[in-house]
Amino acid sequence: MKAVYVLRCNGGLADLRTSLSYAINSALSSLIRLVPRIIDFHLLAGLSRFSTYSGYERYAKKQVFTVYYELPNSQARQQPPVNFLTITEQLSYENAPLIVVKPPGPKSQELLAEQSRLETQSAYYNKAFPFAIDSAKGSTIRDVDGNLFIDWISGMCVLNLGHNNPAVVAAVRSQEEKVWHTLETPTSVRIEFLKQIHSVLPGALKGAAKALFTVTGGDACEAAVGLARYVTKRSTIIAFQGSYHGGNQGIVSSTSNKKLLGMSGTLRQGVFHLPFPYSYRFPFPVEKKGDETKVLLEYLEGLLQDPHSGLDEPAGIIVEPIQCEGGYIIPPSDFLPGLREIADKHQIPLIADEVQTGFGRTGKFWASELTNTTPDIMCISKAMGGGIPVSMIAYRQEYDKSLPEMFRVGTYRANALALAAGAASIEYIKKENLLERAQTLGRKTKSAFERIADSSNIIGDVRGVGFMIGMELVESKETKKPAPEKTMKLRRYMFENGLLMQGCGHFGNVMRFMAPLTISESLLERGLEIFERGVKVVTGP
Numbered sequence: 001m002k003a004v005y006v007l008r009c010n011g012g013l014a015d016l017r018t019s020l021s022y023a024i025n026s027a028l029s030s031l032i033r034l035v036p037r038i039i040d041f042h043l044l045a046g047l048s049r050f051s052t053y054s055g056y057e058r059y060a061k062k063q064v065f066t067v068y069y070e071l072p073n074s075q076a077r078q079q080p081p082v083n084f085l086t087i088t089e090q091l092s093y094e095n096a097p098l099i100v101v102k103p104p105g106p107k108s109q110e111l112l113a114e115q116s117r118l119e120t121q122s123a124y125y126n127k128a129f130p131f132a133i134d135s136a137k138g139s140t141i142r143d144v145d146g147n148l149f150i151d152w153i154s155g156m157c158v159l160n161l162g163h164n165n166p167a168v169v170a171a172v173r174s175q176e177e178k179v180w181h182t183l184e185t186p187t188s189v190r191i192e193f194l195k196q197i198h199s200v201l202p203g204a205l206k207g208a209a210k211a212l213f214t215v216t217g218g219d220a221c222e223a224a225v226g227l228a229r230y231v232t233k234r235s236t237i238i239a240f241q242g243s244y245h246g247g248n249q250g251i252v253s254s255t256s257n258k259k260l261l262g263m264s265g266t267l268r269q270g271v272f273h274l275p276f277p278y279s280y281r282f283p284f285p286v287e288k289k290g291d292e293t294k295v296l297l298e299y300l301e302g303l304l305q306d307p308h309s310g311l312d313e314p315a316g317i318i319v320e321p322i323q324c325e326g327g328y329i330i331p332p333s334d335f336l337p338g339l340r341e342i343a344d345k346h347q348i349p350l351i352a353d354e355v356q357t358g359f360g361r362t363g364k365f366w367a368s369e370l371t372n373t374t375p376d377i378m379c380i381s382k383a384m385g386g387g388i389p390v391s392m393i394a395y396r397q398e399y400d401k402s403l404p405e406m407f408r409v410g411t412y413r414a415n416a417l418a419l420a421a422g423a424a425s426i427e428y429i430k431k432e433n434l435l436e437r438a439q440t441l442g443r444k445t446k447s448a449f450e451r452i453a454d455s456s457n458i459i460g461d462v463r464g465v466g467f468m469i470g471m472e473l474v475e476s477k478e479t480k481k482p483a484p485e486k487t488m489k490l491r492r493y494m495f496e497n498g499l500l501m502q503g504c505g506h507f508g509n510v511m512r513f514m515a516p517l518t519i520s521e522s523l524l525e526r527g528l529e530i531f532e533r534g535v536k537v538v539t540g541p
Contacts (some may be wrong), residue, residue, distance in 0.1 A: 091162055091518055092138030096148035097498020097526060105145025108132040128502070129495055136163035139519035141500065150527045152501045152515045157324075157356045160383035161425055161434075162516035168386040171424035172417050180416050193419040196426040197384075201394055202366045203374030210400040212407075213392045213414035217355035217381035218246020220391040221318065223408050224377045225254060228316030228349040230407070231399045236312040238300075238348075240276040240319060242326025242506055245353055245379075254318055256326070272311050274300060276323055277331040280461045280472060280480070281506070293335045297342060304346055316377070317343055318351040321367035327505035328470025328512045330463045336373040349376040349399075355391070359383035360429050360517055363439035363466035370465065386425050390418035434517045442466040445513060445524060452532050458486055458539050469513040472505065482507035486538050493534040499527050 104112060111132035115123070131143040139162050141149045154160060161168060175189055182190070194211060201209055212227075214220045225237055239245070239254045246255060252264045253271045261268055275283050277292035284295050303309040321336060323329040343350040352375035357367035361383070364370050368378075376399075381391030389412070429435065446462065446469050453459035453471065460474035473490070475481040487509045494501050504510050511531075515524070 091165070092520060092523060093140040093142060093148050096140040096523065097150050097530070098146075098148040099496070099498050100146045103143065103145070103147055103496060104130045104132075105143065105147065107144040111144065128491070129500060131495075138162040138164070139516045139523050148498065149495075150499050150515075150523050150530075152499060152513055152527055154514050154516050155387060156382065156502070157361055157514050158382045158385075158387055160359050160361060160517050161386060161428055162518045163387075165386065165425075165428065165518070167424045167428040168421045171420040172386075172388070175417055175420035178416070181412075182414075182416055183411070184414070187416055189416050189420045189423065190414060193423040196423045197380075197392075197394070200365045200426060201378070202369050203372070205374055205378065205394055205396070208397055209394045210397050211392050211394050213390070213410075214381075214408065215389055215410055215412050216246070216391055217353075217379065218248050218251050219410070220355065220379040220381050220393050221245040221254065221351075221353055222248065222251040224351045224353075224379050224393045224395075225251065225316060225318060226408070227377060227393065227395060227399060227403075228351060231402065232315045232347075232349065234313050234315035235270050236314050237271045238311075238314050238317040239271050239273050240323070241273050242276050242278065242323050242329065243273070243318075243320060243353075244323075244325035245318060245320075272314070276326065276329060277335050278323075278327070278329050279332070280329075280463075290332050293332045293338055296335075297338045300342060304342070314346070314348045316349040316351050318353060320353045320357065321370070321373075322357050322362065322465070322468060324356040325504050327472065327510040328464055328468060330465060333371055336368060336371045340373050340375075343376075351375060351377045351379065353379045355379050355381045357468065359425065360434050360438055361466060361468050361514070363435055363442055365429070365435065367465075367468075383425065384422050385415075385418035386421035388415060388418035388421050390415055390422065429517075432518075438466040438517050441519075441521065441524065442469070445469060445528070448528050449513070449531075452528075452535055456535050456539055458483060459535065464513070467513065467515055467517055470504070470510045471512075473509045473511065482509040484508040487511060490534045490538045493537055494530055497530050497534070499530040499534075501527075501531070 108131045112126060112130060115126060131145075131147070134142045134144045136142065136151070139151050141151050141163070143149070151163070154162075178189075179187060197211065198207055198209065200206070212223060214223050228237070229235055237254055239256065241256050243254065243256045245251050247260050247264065249264050249266045252261055252266065253268045255261070256273055275296060277296050279289050279292055282292045284292075284299075286292055286295055303311040304314075317339060319336070319339060320326075322331070340350055342348070352366070352368045352373075354366050354368065358380055359365065359382070361367070362370060366378070368375060377393055377395040379391070379393055384390055384392070392414075442465060445467075446464055449459075449462045449469060449471055453462045457476050458473050459471050460477050460480055461470075461472040463470050463472075473483040473487045475483050475486075482505075484507055487503050490511060491501060491503060501511055501513070504512050515527070
């Protein structure tokens with residue numbers, strides 16, 4: 001047995017790669033001879049994850065270090081825990097937003113021009129946000145011209161813990177000294193990740209699921225659909241209008257976007273799309289808001305019972321617990337449980353696409369937990385790898401019994417660095433109570449958006465939960481006509497004033513809030529001020 005102690009210290013320190021100086025040096029000078037092995041230097045207080053990485057990372061103008069070390073039992077009994085200095089985490093550039101030159105600045109323009117010369121013109125984000133990134137920290141991004149931006153995009157919900165989160169950085173650097181690529185052979189980090197992910201799976205899947213690794217979110221959804229078809233020996237998949245499950249040929253049929261399907265070079269086949277319970281624009285008449293579930297599920301039940309409905313016996317139902325690209329649409333609370341009931345009644349596997357909604361984004365680890373609904377198959381990606389591509393499906397154990405070897409193949413599945421990042425992310429979310437934080441700050445942020453909407457005639461609807469909030473822009477609240485041009489104008493105004501925010505929706509008229517779960521309240525407030533000013537500018541006199 002060995003006792004582990006934590007030394008916490010901060011200060012303006014020189015590069016610790018060459019020498020221990022200032023506070024670190026003085027703090028450790030009397031302890032170094034007692035410590036046979038320093039396990040980890042990294043920039044996070046209170047993390048109990050150990051690794052063999054010993055190094056130092058410069059942390060802007062302020063450095064925050066946590067040194068984990070262990071002592072043999074004989075020495076541990078004589079050595080009390082060390083608490084050197086109280087520290088405050090500095091996860092972002094403190095003075096963001098800061099615009100020193102109107103973006104895109106000259107350096108950004110140069111790199112954008114080179115990208116245009118060398119890379120496909122079909123790239124999108126370099127046009128939506130025309131700047132070149134130099135570095136990023138927490139909830140902030142610095143471009144090559146020195147501008148600082150508040151990030152409300154999080155790499156499309158990939159960076160739930162923010163850019164360069166110290167816990168993730170430390171875990172990846174520890175693993176990179178060992179092994180990066182292992183195909184399907186087990187490693188310590190692979191088993192550690194599997195244990196961690198199994199510990200947070202929802203409902204009956206927790207501790208009773210099987211995992212199958214894939215590479216991207218679309219890859220995971222494709223694997224989930226393939227699994228459902230294999231175990232049921234059926235082919236038709238029920239999906240929903242407004243859905244996005246990926247753009248590759250194998251899954252794009254389940255995605256409702258006509259443009260993506262057209263560009264894929266394939267025909268939509270084997271998929272039946274139902275309306276999603278989109279209260280603001282539901283296609284069927286309802287007596288009152290909230291009745292969308294009743295109308296929709298009665299319609300689905302009728303299709304399943306009618307032999308002439310045109311719906312073949314389904315192999316699976318794939319659904320986003322909260323629609324993402326479709327417009328950050330929160331279904332009524334009885335929708336997923338009702339879908340679960342129909343799936344059980346007709347023995348149809350229920351697939352939850354948690355690619356964007358998972359890893360704490362909604363204030364629950366999984367959005368399906370908001371209604372205590374457990375899927376049969378779950379698709380996981382994005383924040384799972386902390387920015388390193390990786391994905392997986394988790395599914396009922398009984399589905400695994402009939403699967404042949406090489407049911408799903410892929411060289412880059414379960415990259416070791418991504419799994420290290422994923423295991424660290426799960427632990428960080430737990431230890432830092434990020435779920436509770438997302439709930440509390442999410443409610444506060446939604447209330448702020450609702451206040452802005454109340455005084456504006458162009459925000460027709462505000463909806464969301466946790467750090468997943470959508471604001472639907474319209475020409476007027478009376479007509480509810482979608483306003484994609486105003487949405488683009490608002491996005492551009494925010495970009496030029498140091499706030500990154502992206503749109504979505506059936507008509508491209510929904511702005512979505514998806515900041516890192518670690519964003520500071522001060523950055524939230526500064527972002528809301530920019531958003532409110534932008535709405536007033538777009539609204540006009």
